[in-house]
Amino acid sequence: MISDAERQKLHIGYKQSLRSINEGRAQKLFVAADVDEKMTAVLKKAADEHSVEVTEVETMKSLGELCGIDVGSSCAVILK
Numbered sequence: 001m002i003s004d005a006e007r008q009k010l011h012i013g014y015k016q017s018l019r020s021i022n023e024g025r026a027q028k029l030f031v032a033a034d035v036d037e038k039m040t041a042v043l044k045k046a047a048d049e050h051s052v053e054v055t056e057v058e059t060m061k062s063l064g065e066l067c068g069i070d071v072g073s074s075c076a077v078i079l080k
Helices: 014-022 037-049 060-067
Strands: 010-012 026-032 053-057 075-079
Touching: 010 014, 014 026, 014 037, 014 075, 026 037, 026 060, 037 053, 037 075, 053 060, 060 075
Parallel strands: 026 053
Antiparallel strands: 010 075, 026 075
């Protein structure tokens, strides 16, 4: 789902992801389905406002694995 080339342009975590979206630098957002709805609502709203594609991943653990880290992650973005 995330290629090696995309991993070079990856920001992981809520604060970095939201900042990248709001600055217009994100092209794709990954959100874990098991994250608090308040967090995902803010991220999805920002993504919608900035025309960023949103992909939902089953769990934080599986998103962390996709990102190549040893811990779970609530969200991540691929930069333009």
